[in-house]
Amino acid sequence: xxxxxxxxxLPVDSSIKPPVFLHLGDTExxxxxxxxxxxxxxxxxxxxxxxxxxxxxxxxxxxxxLRTGPPSQWVTAVRDLPxxxxxxxxxxxxxxxxxxxxxxxxxPDHVISVRLILKQPSSTWRSFSLDDIRxxxxxxxxxxxxxxxxxxxxxxxxxxxxxxxLPPPQSVSSSLQQMFALTEVMMQSNETTASIGRFHVDGCxxxxxxxxx
Amino acid sequence: MADxxxxxxxxxxxxxxxxxxxxxxxxxxxxxxxxxxxxxxGAILKMVEARSDDPIGFLADHFCNLASVTEPGTAGCGDADxxxxxxxxxxxxxxxxxxxxxxxxxxxxxxxxxxxxxxxxYDLLNSTGPRxxxxxxxxxxxxxxxxxxxxxxxxxxxxxxxxxxxxxxxEGGVPASTSAPLLRRLHCQDHEAVPYDVxxxxxxxxxxxxxxxxxxxxxxAEVCCPDEGPASRALGMAVLGxxxxxxxxxxxxxxxxxxxxxxxxxxxxxxxxxxxxxxEASAKISPYKLGQAMATAQTRGxxxxxxxxEFENAAAELFIxxxxxxx
Numbered sequence: 001x002x003x004x005x006x007x008x009x010l011p012v013d014s015s016i017k018p019p020v021f022l023h024l025g026d027t028e029x030x031x032x033x034x035x036x037x038x039x040x041x042x043x044x045x046x047x048x049x050x051x052x053x054x055x056x057x058x059x060x061x062x063x064x065x066l067r068t069g070p071p072s073q074w075v076t077a078v079r080d081l082p083x084x085x086x087x088x089x090x091x092x093x094x095x096x097x098x099x100x101x102x103x104x105x106x107x108p109d110h111v112i113s114v115r116l117i118l119k120q121p122s123s124t125w126r127s128f129s130l131d132d133i134r135x136x137x138x139x140x141x142x143x144x145x146x147x148x149x150x151x152x153x154x155x156x157x158x159x160x161x162x163x164x165x166l167p168p169p170q171s172v173s174s175s176l177q178q179m180f181a182l183t184e185v186m187m188q189s190n191e192t193t194a195s196i197g198r199f200h201v202d203g204c205x206x207x208x209x210x211x212x213x
Numbered sequence: 214m215a216d217x218x219x220x221x222x223x224x225x226x227x228x229x230x231x232x233x234x235x236x237x238x239x240x241x242x243x244x245x246x247x248x249x250x251x252x253x254x255g256a257i258l259k260m261v262e263a264r265s266d267d268p269i270g271f272l273a274d275h276f277c278n279l280a281s282v283t284e285p286g287t288a289g290c291g292d293a294d295x296x297x298x299x300x301x302x303x304x305x306x307x308x309x310x311x312x313x314x315x316x317x318x319x320x321x322x323x324x325x326x327x328x329x330x331x332x333x334x335y336d337l338l339n340s341t342g343p344r345x346x347x348x349x350x351x352x353x354x355x356x357x358x359x360x361x362x363x364x365x366x367x368x369x370x371x372x373x374x375x376x377x378x379x380x381x382x383x384e385g386g387v388p389a390s391t392s393a394p395l396l397r398r399l400h401c402q403d404h405e406a407v408p409y410d411v412x413x414x415x416x417x418x419x420x421x422x423x424x425x426x427x428x429x430x431x432x433x434a435e436v437c438c439p440d441e442g443p444a445s446r447a448l449g450m451a452v453l454g455x456x457x458x459x460x461x462x463x464x465x466x467x468x469x470x471x472x473x474x475x476x477x478x479x480x481x482x483x484x485x486x487x488x489x490x491x492x493e494a495s496a497k498i499s500p501y502k503l504g505q506a507m508a509t510a511q512t513r514g515x516x517x518x519x520x521x522x523e524f525e526n527a528a529a530e531l532f533i534x535x536x537x538x539x540x
Contacts, residue, residue: 165511166448166504166507166508166511167435167436167437167438167448167507168435169500169501169503169504169507170500171435172432172435172436172452172500172503172507173498173499173500173503175428175431175432175435176432176452176455176456176459176498176503177495177498178428179425179428179429179432179456179528180456180459180460180463180494180495180498182421182424182425182428182532183425183460183531183532183535184463185321185417185421186417186418186421186422186532186535186536187464187535189413189414189417189418189421190414190535190536190537192410192414193410193411193414193537194408194410194411195411195539195540196401196405196407196408196411196539196540198402198405198539198540
């Protein structure tokens, strides 16, 4: 998207709980599924623009969002997005990834919490996770401040301030404009003027003369 | 009447079919001897340039001027002593008057006409010096400026130049106290020789300044609502404040506009920046902004009144601080 948004946005403050590895029953062996919860500061909701992270040997990721609004419920935003081409090999295992809101199946607005479900079926990689998870909030585009600020002021001609007892701004403005133009004419002439050379003394800085000292 | 004369002359010598031709030939010869064609052409050209409201008065002035050229011009030729006597000889005074007359012909907004007149005036004033050429003719606007400069000694005498500026200001309706700070920036010492560029700049600045002061006086009349006495200080300051802001904006980032090798090649970019600055500056003196400023001033500004003189001086200061000091 446009570069201006990334300059201005800062990732949302979020706390990432330590990953929870799921397993069936009492068995110790790793099941290859891990859940990461990313919670936002209490009471705050986010319209997510994108989520970025660094992969660490995760084969695929699903994302669920808890949205507010009665009733608050979990929705699946991303289902089994592959991060590694082949779970057994290195490809994509340490990539930086970014999931934009347009890639999500639902609109990630008014989100309270994000749950990432990591899957790694291969026994090659025993520990896997996502690092450096950042959530960038969605912001409305600001209109360009440069030119339009005062230009839009000019078009507010209909908003009459209370002008009781004041001289008519139209005629005062036109007088001021003429004075402004006259001053500009003078300043342009300023720039093209030669100097009279008042403080020049011919030959004073001649190298030959200096050598006589 | 002319027809009758023609018919009479035609009828009288019937054997001479060239009668009419001879008569008009005589006329033509007489006119060309007197140089009337040139005179009239010059007068008409001057009139077209000046476009004065009073053509008859203008023509009368013009021929009066020419008359004063030819009379003492021949008389003062051999009078070398007269020029050295006293600070302002009669001849210098006359040159000054004529130069001022030329400068008055065209308004400074008529660029080419004004430039021509300045050139003529410069030549006139330049010629006033110990080595004056006898055959000097004033009306040579095309390219003689530089020639006479090298011939006669480098420029107009500083005192004469300063006097020209003073006269221009006073004729333009600017009181001496108001124009004094301007003249301090522009004046030259008596012993200095003023080159053409400096002369032109000084003259143009004074002409523009007179217009500016007249405009400021009109502005005061508008701001003040005359039947209610002098204008409120708050209002006057607010109005001048918007002008000051606009001027500062248009000159604004002069410091930021760094002149390094990279920006020089981006003349298009520079032009855009300049255009944007001008737009921004003029937005500040738009009626809407002014209305706002005046409304704010009325409620929150300093108390008291501001008389015409003070307003004029404040406005003049805005102008004068931006005039480059001559050096």
